[in-house]
Amino acid sequence: MTEKFKTPDPTMPTSADVVVIGGGTIGALVTLQLQEAGLKTVCVEAHSTNFGSSSRSAAAARQQFGMEANITMQLYSVDFFANWKKTLGGTTPPMHQVGYHFMFDNNFTDNGSTRVDSKAVVAAKLKRVEKQRALGLNDVELLMPDEVAERFPYVDTSELACSTFCQTDGYCYPNVITNDGFDRAKSLGATLLQNTLVSGFKTDSNGNITAVVTNKGEIPCQYVVNAAGVWASRVGDMVGTELPISPVRRYLYFMGPNLGQLDYDSFAKKNNLPMPMSDMPFTVTPNGAYCRADGKQFMLGWDRRPSEDVIYDLPSLVDHDASIQAQDIIQDGFRTNDDPSYAEEMCMEVSERLPFVLDHCGFASATSGFYGITADHSPIISFDSNAKNLIHCTGFSGHGIMQGPAAGKLVIDLITGNTSPIVDPFVYSLGGLLSHLNGDTKNARPAEHMVI
Ligand SMILES: Cc1cc2nc3c(=O)[nH]c(=O)nc-3n(C[C@H](O)[C@H](O)[C@H](O)COP(=O)(O)OP(=O)(O)OC[C@H]3O[C@@H](n4cnc5c(N)ncnc54)[C@H](O)[C@@H]3O)c2cc1C
Numbered sequence: 001m002t003e004k005f006k007t008p009d010p011t012m013p014t015s016a017d018v019v020v021i022g023g024g025t026i027g028a029l030v031t032l033q034l035q036e037a038g039l040k041t042v043c044v045e046a047h048s049t050n051f052g053s054s055s056r057s058a059a060a061a062r063q064q065f066g067m068e069a070n071i072t073m074q075l076y077s078v079d080f081f082a083n084w085k086k087t088l089g090g091t092t093p094p095m096h097q098v099g100y101h102f103m104f105d106n107n108f109t110d111n112g113s114t115r116v117d118s119k120a121v122v123a124a125k126l127k128r129v130e131k132q133r134a135l136g137l138n139d140v141e142l143l144m145p146d147e148v149a150e151r152f153p154y155v156d157t158s159e160l161a162c163s164t165f166c167q168t169d170g171y172c173y174p175n176v177i178t179n180d181g182f183d184r185a186k187s188l189g190a191t192l193l194q195n196t197l198v199s200g201f202k203t204d205s206n207g208n209i210t211a212v213v214t215n216k217g218e219i220p221c222q223y224v225v226n227a228a229g230v231w232a233s234r235v236g237d238m239v240g241t242e243l244p245i246s247p248v249r250r251y252l253y254f255m256g257p258n259l260g261q262l263d264y265d266s267f268a269k270k271n272n273l274p275m276p277m278s279d280m281p282f283t284v285t286p287n288g289a290y291c292r293a294d295g296k297q298f299m300l301g302w303d304r305r306p307s308e309d310v311i312y313d314l315p316s317l318v319d320h321d322a323s324i325q326a327q328d329i330i331q332d333g334f335r336t337n338d339d340p341s342y343a344e345e346m347c348m349e350v351s352e353r354l355p356f357v358l359d360h361c362g363f364a365s366a367t368s369g370f371y372g373i374t375a376d377h378s379p380i381i382s383f384d385s386n387a388k389n390l391i392h393c394t395g396f397s398g399h400g401i402m403q404g405p406a407a408g409k410l411v412i413d414l415i416t417g418n419t420s421p422i423v424d425p426f427v428y429s430l431g432g433l434l435s436h437l438n439g440d441t442k443n444a445r446p447a448e449h450m451v452i
Contacts, residue, residue: 009216009217011193011216012193012214012216012217012218012219013042013191013193013219014219014220015040015219015220015221016040016041016042016191016219016220016221016222017034017039017040017041017221017222017223018034018039018040018041018042018221018222018223018224018225018415019041019042019043019044019212019219019221019223019224019225020034020041020042020043020044020224020225020227021043021044021198021212021224021225021226021227021228021235022043022044022045022052022226022227022228022229022231022232023043023044023045023047023048023049023050023051023178023182023192023194024049024050024051024052024053024054024174024178024227024229024400025050025054025174025177025178025181025400025401025404026054026227026229026393026394026396026400026404026407026408027043027045027049027178027227028043028049028177028178028181028182028185028404029177029181029404029405029407029408030225030227030393030404030407030408030411031043031181031182031185031190031192032181032182032184032185032190032408033405033408033409033411033412034190034225034408034411034412034415035185035188035189035190036185036188037412037416039412039415040189040190041185041190041191042190042191042192042193042219042221043182043185043190043191043192043193044193044196044197044198044212044214044219045192045193045194045195045196046195046196046197046198046324047194047195047324048194048195049178049179049182049192049194050174050175050178050179051324052229052230052231052324052327052369052370053229053230053327053369053370053371053372053400054174054177054178054229054400054401055174055175055369056252056327056367056368056369056370057174057369057400057401058171058252058282058290058292058299058301059171059172059173059174059401059402060100060169060170060171060172060282060290060292060401060402061074061077061078061081061095061100061169061170061171061172061401061402062074062100062166062169062170062282062402063075063078063132063137063140063166063168063169064100064102064132064137064140064164064166064169064450065132065448065450066128066448066449066450067378067427067446067447067448067450068131068135069423069424069427069428069446070378070403070448070450071131071132071135071136071137072135072406072422072423073403073406073407073410073422073423074402074403074406075135075136075137076405076406076409076422077402077403077404077405077406078095078097078168078169078402080405080406081093081094081095081172081405082095082097082168084180088180088181088184089180089184090176090180090183090184092173092176092180093176094172094173094176094177094180095170095171095172095173096170096171096172096173096278097167097168097169097170098170098171098278098279098280098281098282098292099165099166099167099168099169099170099281099282100165100166100169100170100281100282100284101152101163101164101165101281101282101283101284102163102164102165102284103148103155103160103163103283103284103285103286103353104121104125104160104161104162104163104164104286105121105159105160105161105286106118106121106159106161107121107286108120108121108124118161121161121162122142122144122161122162125142125161125162125164126142128164128450129141129142129164137166139166139167139168140164140165140166141164141165141166142162142163142164143162143163143164143165144162145157145160145161145162145163147163148160148162148163151165152281152283153272154271154272154273154274154354154355154356155283155353155354156352156353156354156355160286160353165281169281169282170281170282171282171292172401172402174401177401177404193214193216196214196215196216197214197215198212198213198214198228198235198238199213199214199215200213200238201213201224201238201239201387201390202218203239203387206388207239207386207387207388208387208388208389209221209224209239209387209389209390212224222389223389223390223391223415224387224389224390224391225390225391225393225411226384226390226391226392226393226394227393227394228394229370229372229394229400230245230247230322230370230371230372230394231322231324232245232372232392232394232395233245235392236384236392239384239386239387239390240386241384241385241386241387241430243380243392243394243395243430244374244375244395244433244434244437245372245373245374245380245394245395246372246373246374247322247370247371247372247373248370248371248372248373249322249329249331249368249369249370249371250301250303250368250369250370250371250398251301251302251330251334251342251343251366251367251368252299252300252301252366252367252368252369253299253300253301253336253343253346253347253363253365253366254294254297254298254299254300254363254364254365254366254367255297255298255300255347255357255361255362255363255364256296256297256298256361256362256364257298257361264277264296267356267359270359271355271356271359273356277293277296278293279293280292280293283353283354284452285349285350285352285353285354286353287302287304287349288302288303288304288452289301289302289303289304289346289349289350290302290350290452291350291354291357297364298357298361300346300347300350300357301346302342302346302349302350303398303451303452304346304349322370327368327369327370328367328368329368330366330368334366334368335366336363336365336366337363343363343366347363371397371398372394372395372396372397372400373395373397373398374395374397374433375433375436375437376433376436376444376445376446376447376448377397377398377447377448377449377451378395378397378427378428378433378445378446378447378448379393379394379395379396379397379399379400379403379407379428380392380393380394380395380428380429380430380433381393381407381410381411381414381425381428382414382425382428382429382430382431383414383430384430385430385431391411391414391415392430393407393408393411395433397448397451398451398452399451406422406423409422410422410423410425410428413425426445427445427446428445429445431443432444432445433445
């Protein structure tokens with residue numbers, strides 16, 4: 001080793017109360033709230049902020065969940081985003097509260113079996129809306145098809161059972177969260193180290209972490225938060241803990257009204273669309289495909305594999321060796337010009353409810369990224385079982401932008417030993433997830449079913 005590498009980097013902090021690994025939205029929101037709580041925090045990011053999944057996200061933010069803890073977390077998170085400008089300043093709010101519109105068809109699924117029963121669907125959705133309202137989500141509504149047609153005249157409501165809609169939901173701007181979040185955290189005394197890779201830990205005789213080891217030197221610390229996104233399991237490996245998170249590749253597609261031929265106002269008038277375009281709610285079809293405005297384009301995505309009658313030669317979407325360099329790979333069959341193409345099939349799915357996407361719209365681009373998925377679709381926000389001062393904050397299963405503020409709050413509750421935490425920590429515990437995986441229903445944490 002040359003002398004150059006032996007010399008400690010003078011910009012490296014000499015100590016921290018907490019080191020946060022990962023500079024995505026979770027890293028930013030955890031760092032910000034820890035520093036606001038008075039804990040000296042250093043965030044270490046291997047590349048640049050917003051380099052991972054956060055920048056490849058549809059960034060929907062909703063409070064409409066099924067599990068009580070998730071609803072509570074989301075009330076906190078949306079309130080945090082809504083008050084961001086007031087408390088943090090900055091020029092742009094991080095969330096656009098245009099509403100979130102879930103549509104449901106007549107297929108009622110109960111205990112794994114599906115039957116066509118409109119009344120049962122409506123009754124089940126009403127029950128959920130009532131639960132959400134009882135927990136404080138006052139502006140969630142159940143809409144019958146005629147109300148949907150009146151409120152959203154661009155929706156095809158044929159064979160729709162009902163919808164749920166919440167005006168204070170919407171979608172976020174991840175770059176605003178990371179840029180303004182880190183700026184504010186730094187102004188309070190936090191440190192952000194970019195292009196700095198965490199490669200291991202120094203531990204004491206009990207296995208607890210005494211310092212974080214990076215390619216630029218070591219940072220002695222009291223606590224470590226693992227916010228390394230889909231790569232968090234590698235951090236778990238550093239202390240001998242296996243984190244059950246699967247990296248699953250997901251795509252987003254961008255379509256534009258063909259503005260060469262048609263300006264948006266004429267396009268909107270013809271299709272009864274909101275004006276401005278950005279006021280369209282985040283809209284989900286009964287089969288889990290979604291659409292929202294994205295600048296002057298529409299963003300579309302889908303939680304499904306292509307239907308079996310379309311032949312694709314697809315590699316597995318679960319990529320256990322997912323590397324950060326592999327984020328941008330668009331697999332065969334998923335490019336916009338492939339034939340047959342997943343994009344085309346997704347577009348047909350969206351157009352069943354939102355026919356305007358077939359009217360003068362064309363694909364402009366596609367992006368890909370990883371979901372870090374757990375078996376029960378809830379994150380792991382939990383102390384590690386080997387290193388007792390390591391907290392994992394990962395496995396958000398496609399909800400990491402929206403759950404970030406509340407996740408940061410729970411991390412603080414864990415570190416400070418708050419006896420009235422935001423939610424019962426068991427709900428997001430690693431132990432509860434392992435019990436779920438082992439079929440130990442008595443000790444398993446609850447599972448969320450409102451996922452896309
Ligand atoms: C197509 C798509 C659509 C999505 N839609 C939504 C949505 O609508 N709503 C929603 O809430 N969520 C959505 N998500 C999920 C959301 O993007 C993620 O849950 C969220 O971005 C996770 O944030 P993060 O900060 O944990 O991870 P990331 O943004 O991936 O950040 C992790 C960071 O850790 C760094 N890192 C990793 N290892 C190390 C190391 N050893 N040392 C230092 N740094 C390290 C990485 O470089 C990376 O920058 C979507 C994701 C995708 C791909």
